[in-house]
Amino acid sequence: MTIMNELHAVGLNPFGVQLVAESMLKSGLAPISLGGPVTFFFPVHRKDCEGWSGVKITLEAVRAEASAKLFEG
Helix, strand or coil: CCHHHHHHHCCCCHHHHHHHHHHHHHCCHHHHHHHCCEEEEEECCCHHHCCCCEEEEEECCCCHHHHHHHCCC
């Protein structure tokens, strides 16, 4: 199963996640996150999300040479 299928299977919009990832890598946040992940709170105010106030998101850029190690084994 691909990551896009896995995201869809748990109810996340895989194209939305891809857009966030690409935006992060194009931003000044990418190099800042190399020392450790960056976490922020994103508020959500929707009637169909009653009982929730938002999402804590943690992002960390991964360099090309490091990503090869993620897929080993």
